[in-house]
Amino acid sequence: MTPRVFEVFRRERHGQPFQHAGSLVAPDQRFAEIYAREQYGRRQESDALWLVPREDIHEIVEFPDEFDLKYRRVDGYSIKARLKQARERSGSPPRGEPLGLEETPEAGP
Amino acid sequence: MSPSEIEEAARTNVGPSGTSPRVIAFLGKPRNAGELLLELADDELILGWRNSEWTGIAPFLEEDVAFSSIAQNEIGHARALYELAAAELGTTADELAFDRRPEEYRCAPLVELRRLEWARTIARHWLYETADAIRLEALAASDDPEIAGLAAKMEREEAYHRMHAEMWIDRLLASDEGRPRLTEAVDELWPYALGVLDDELRPELVSHVEAKLGRAMPATEPVPRGRHEAELAELWEEMTMVRRSAPAGSQW
Numbered sequence: 143m144t145p146r147v148f149e150v151f152r153r154e155r156h157g158q159p160f161q162h163a164g165s166l167v168a169p170d171q172r173f174a175e176i177y178a179r180e181q182y183g184r185r186q187e188s189d190a191l192w193l194v195p196r197e198d199i200h201e202i203v204e205f206p207d208e209f210d211l212k213y214r215r216v217d218g219y220s221i222k223a224r225l226k227q228a229r230e231r232s233g234s235p236p237r238g239e240p241l242g243l244e245e246t247p248e249a250g251p
Numbered sequence: 252m253s254p255s256e257i258e259e260a261a262r263t264n265v266g267p268s269g270t271s272p273r274v275i276a277f278l279g280k281p282r283n284a285g286e287l288l289l290e291l292a293d294d295e296l297i298l299g300w301r302n303s304e305w306t307g308i309a310p311f312l313e314e315d316v317a318f319s320s321i322a323q324n325e326i327g328h329a330r331a332l333y334e335l336a337a338a339e340l341g342t343t344a345d346e347l348a349f350d351r352r353p354e355e356y357r358c359a360p361l362v363e364l365r366r367l368e369w370a371r372t373i374a375r376h377w378l379y380e381t382a383d384a385i386r387l388e389a390l391a392a393s394d395d396p397e398i399a400g401l402a403a404k405m406e407r408e409e410a411y412h413r414m415h416a417e418m419w420i421d422r423l424l425a426s427d428e429g430r431p432r433l434t435e436a437v438d439e440l441w442p443y444a445l446g447v448l449d450d451e452l453r454p455e456l457v458s459h460v461e462a463k464l465g466r467a468m469p470a471t472e473p474v475p476r477g478r479h480e481a482e483l484a485e486l487w488e489e490m491t492m493v494r495r496s497a498p499a500g501s502q503w
Contacts, residue, residue, distance in 0.1 A: 181316055
């Protein structure tokens, strides 16, 4: 047997994203399907599986950042400090203290 | 069914109580429902047990998981069949599975054989699953809604057992080492495989097997149900050990 590695992705319910479940070793796709069913599907834990030969996965691991371009990131700066300053300016109570607003209970199902 | 045929079928005494046997039509013949269910249940239990002997020592990990899972399915089918049989016979599934003597089991000798060698295991697995599919199809057409319903339910799992068996058969047939080893195993097991089915269903098994192997199978005398292999007694000792060691009425 020439073993090949297959990566298995499973979806729990229709509409949800597929997530990596694990990998298995099988001589070909036909064996891999049976083994994937037995390992990731026999307890009704999945509603669909994706089986991907590992050699078909194109992996990318290098992300050079030589010039510290972190201002490109969407989480560029923290809003926390600015929020605190704004609260102090307006005289509203700091975080954690009651704002005097009644919490509206959520409507039942 | 003629009245005398029905009477004859009802006379077959099975199980501990043998109360008022019910007769159903199977393959156009009257059959004692309890006896028919016991044949199926015993086949599934003993084969499930034999297949489970590979747990931990199968050729590689994935196969170990898959084959153990198939073994568990067979035992699950046996439980469902014993429950139906127990209702027919006024007893319980556990009593039928574990409280009979080895010679009282009605399984086909094919499932009793202990052949811890992979080519033989695959050959037996495939021959049994192929025969079982033919039998389940006939049962699904039975006039008893409970038996027909259970047969249809079992078939939905057995379909994957057959996929597993056939992928192995194709792989062994395609290799220079696998082909002669599989051929030898199938030839050894062939009379046993014929013994799984009633006479009427055998021609279908022959044509399935011949089509897959691409050769004619010898017309041999089937090894009949009711005869037992020596290794069944060993299996029975182990399988019923806990049950026999616990006082009657033990709760688990």
